[in-house]
Amino acid sequence: MNTMTGMPRDKKGEVDRKFVEALARGLDILRAFNPGDGFLGNQEISQRTGLPKSSISRLTYTLTNLGYLTYSERLEKYQLGAGVLALGYAFVSNLAIRQVAKPLMKELSIVTGTSLGLADRDRLDMIYVEHCAPKDMITFKKDIGDKIPMATTASGRAYLVALSEEERDFFLRHYKEKFGDKFEAIKAGIDQAMESYQEYGYCYSWGDWERDTNAIAVPLKLTQGQIYVFNAGGPAFRLSKEFLSTEVAPQLKSMVRNIEATLIRF
Numbered sequence: 001m002n003t004m005t006g007m008p009r010d011k012k013g014e015v016d017r018k019f020v021e022a023l024a025r026g027l028d029i030l031r032a033f034n035p036g037d038g039f040l041g042n043q044e045i046s047q048r049t050g051l052p053k054s055s056i057s058r059l060t061y062t063l064t065n066l067g068y069l070t071y072s073e074r075l076e077k078y079q080l081g082a083g084v085l086a087l088g089y090a091f092v093s094n095l096a097i098r099q100v101a102k103p104l105m106k107e108l109s110i111v112t113g114t115s116l117g118l119a120d121r122d123r124l125d126m127i128y129v130e131h132c133a134p135k136d137m138i139t140f141k142k143d144i145g146d147k148i149p150m151a152t153t154a155s156g157r158a159y160l161v162a163l164s165e166e167e168r169d170f171f172l173r174h175y176k177e178k179f180g181d182k183f184e185a186i187k188a189g190i191d192q193a194m195e196s197y198q199e200y201g202y203c204y205s206w207g208d209w210e211r212d213t214n215a216i217a218v219p220l221k222l223t224q225g226q227i228y229v230f231n232a233g234g235p236a237f238r239l240s241k242e243f244l245s246t247e248v249a250p251q252l253k254s255m256v257r258n259i260e261a262t263l264i265r266f
Contacts, residue, residue, distance in 0.1 A: 025051055026059050030068060030084060031123075035146060039077035088145065097220075097228055098130045100262050104255050105230070106132050112248045114232040114239060115140045119155045122147060124174065126155045126229065133234075140213070140234045151175055151186045154205040154217035155231045157193035161203060162219035162227045202249050204241075205233075212236045216244050218256045222263065230256050 032048040033040060040048075042056045049056075060078055063069040067083035098118060105116040109132045118130035125147040133141045150156030150171070160168050172190070176183045193203040197219075204216045215233025222228070232252050233239060239248075 022059075025049075025055060026063060029056065029059050029063060030080065033080050035143065037079075039072055039075050039079045041075075041077045045078070095129060097222075097259065097263060101230070101259050102130055102132070104259060105130065108232070108251055108255055109134055112232065112251060113137070113234075114244075114248055115142070115234045117142060117155065117231045119148070119159075119229045119231065121150070121159055121227070124150055124171070124178070126150050126153065126159060129228075137234055137238075149209060151179070152189060152205065152209040153231075154193075154203050154215040154233065155229045157190055157205065158197070158203040158217035158219040158229045158231070159227055160190055161194050161197045162221050162229075200245075200249065201253050204244070206241055207236060214239050214241060214244055216249055216252065218252055220256050220260055222260075230259075 028049045028051065029045055032045050042053055042060060045051075045060070046053045046056050051059075060069055060071075064071050064078065064081070067081050069078045070081045071078050101118055105118065108114075109116040113134050115133040115137055116131065117128050119126040120129050121127070126149070128142050128144055128146045128148075131142040131144060131146075148155060150159060160171060163171075172187065175186055179186055189205075189208055197203050202216045202218050204214075206214050209215075212235055213233060214236045215231050217229050217231035220228050220230065230252060232244065232248050
């Protein structure tokens, strides 16, 4: 089963001649590794990416020589190498919004008792670039690099509402293909997010992603067009819809406005 959430290799049905397929396949292999995976063999990588094993062998060999993978002769499998870590660290450490947001997120997390996250888009998922949670919230802590689905989470919905209609339709077309019979329910959740954002200034997910998780989210669209999302949430037994809507949402929106104002001065 192909578990990769890929994006198309063409533009509006036409082949993009500038697109380098070999490079894309190499990056698909690196994306096949999830947190906690450890070593993966060519067969597992092939299943996750949908690429033929003959291509996998050549690409993993190249990536190993470049330092992006390491190979275990005993296991005959690969794991991510230090080259990937160097790229990820360079991205996160140079992210201005993360540097500005981190102290404000920590403060709001403590005041509200919620898990606070800053997320960016990664294909059809959202990926955390910063996260903090109260010390006593043991079961809802995320690490930088953890992914969550875009279609059913508050963060993903907030990202979608910040897009133009044409951009949003692009994702909806792929959701329809990916989710089949479940698409209508997913589309309804996104429509509700649009209404909530227009009326209240935030999006929500009441158990739509994980049954026992409630969350709200607010997007931030920078002048360069980059969209980031801030979310606040946690276990439903601890954080009710009413508490998140009436107590946390105004503070989350205020924090995002403060971060936006600070970034404008950068």
